[in-house]
Amino acid sequence: MQSESHRRVLDSADFYRTLAEEFVHRAAEAIEAHGRFRVALAGGSTPKPLYGLLAAKEFNARVAWAHTEVFFSDERCVPPDDARSNFRMAADALLKHVPLPANQLHRMRGEDDPALAALSYRQELAAAFRTVSVPRFDLILLGLGENGHTASLFPGTAALREFLRSVVPQYIEAQQEWRLTFTRPILNAAHQVWVLACGTAKAEIAQRVLEGRFEPEVLPAQYLAPVAGKLIWWLDAAAAARLAAVAVATE
Numbered sequence: 001m002q003s004e005s006h007r008r009v010l011d012s013a014d015f016y017r018t019l020a021e022e023f024v025h026r027a028a029e030a031i032e033a034h035g036r037f038r039v040a041l042a043g044g045s046t047p048k049p050l051y052g053l054l055a056a057k058e059f060n061a062r063v064a065w066a067h068t069e070v071f072f073s074d075e076r077c078v079p080p081d082d083a084r085s086n087f088r089m090a091a092d093a094l095l096k097h098v099p100l101p102a103n104q105l106h107r108m109r110g111e112d113d114p115a116l117a118a119l120s121y122r123q124e125l126a127a128a129f130r131t132v133s134v135p136r137f138d139l140i141l142l143g144l145g146e147n148g149h150t151a152s153l154f155p156g157t158a159a160l161r162e163f164l165r166s167v168v169p170q171y172i173e174a175q176q177e178w179r180l181t182f183t184r185p186i187l188n189a190a191h192q193v194w195v196l197a198c199g200t201a202k203a204e205i206a207q208r209v210l211e212g213r214f215e216p217e218v219l220p221a222q223y224l225a226p227v228a229g230k231l232i233w234w235l236d237a238a239a240a241a242r243l244a245a246v247a248v249a250t251e
């Protein structure tokens with residue numbers, strides 16, 4: 001399979017419901033293919049309504065949680081009950097409301113020393129995927145920052161040039177905080193990577209990343225290119241408003 005990049009532009013009203021349906025489909029596809037659905041959740045605010053929908057009565061029984069393993073593509077180095085924690089956001093919106101077995105939930109330990117937390121997560125990934133090479137996720141969810149970052153791959157940081165370790169600690173000057181983040185090798189090993197961007201605030205950065213000059217050190221989301229997988233940009237009409245070639249969600 002070659003690297004594929006797709007754009008799906010959705011009406012704002014349909015954005016999260018379509019994503020929830022596609023998530024259910026992706027989970028079923030992965031479980032059908034190899035008995036497991038391994039997904040890495042994104043942090044930030046964009047995915048929260050998706051998590052809420054997946055937790056709702058309409059959807060929560062449609063994912064085979066017994067065959068699902070949940071990971072995180074990045075985390076802030078804060079305790080799990082901190083308001084900034086990606087884990088806390090996902091737990092409150094989704095994980096507390098679905099029957100995911102506790103040993104199939106893989107939290108990044110934001111409360112620990114960043115380097116040790118990154119090491120232990122790399123070990124946890126190796127054990128969960130039973131591999132010493134790069135774990136290949138069925139799905140990695142990501143957001144898009146207004147400065148072009150994704151996961152916690154921020155412009156000009158050393159994490160952008162990490163090719164050996166799948167998860168690293170990275171101090172983010174702009175945020176004055178340590179983060180843990182997936183790196184390019186694990187992101188680009190995935191079967192599918194979905195970048196979620198919605199709202200007018202993301203229109204300019206979406207246009208720069210998708211149609212502007214290729215400058216990934218400045219716009220890290222431009223490094224996303226699954227080697228043998230599919231990259232899907234999910235945008236609502238507002239976030240896609242500045243795109244020249246607006247592909248309409250058809251497939």
Ligand code: 6PG
Binds near residue numbers: 042142144149
């Ligand atoms: C985080 C995310 C980060 C996020 C973007 C977009 O830990 O915050 O990993 O990469 O996806 O900053 O954030 P919003 O969805 O809140 O716009």
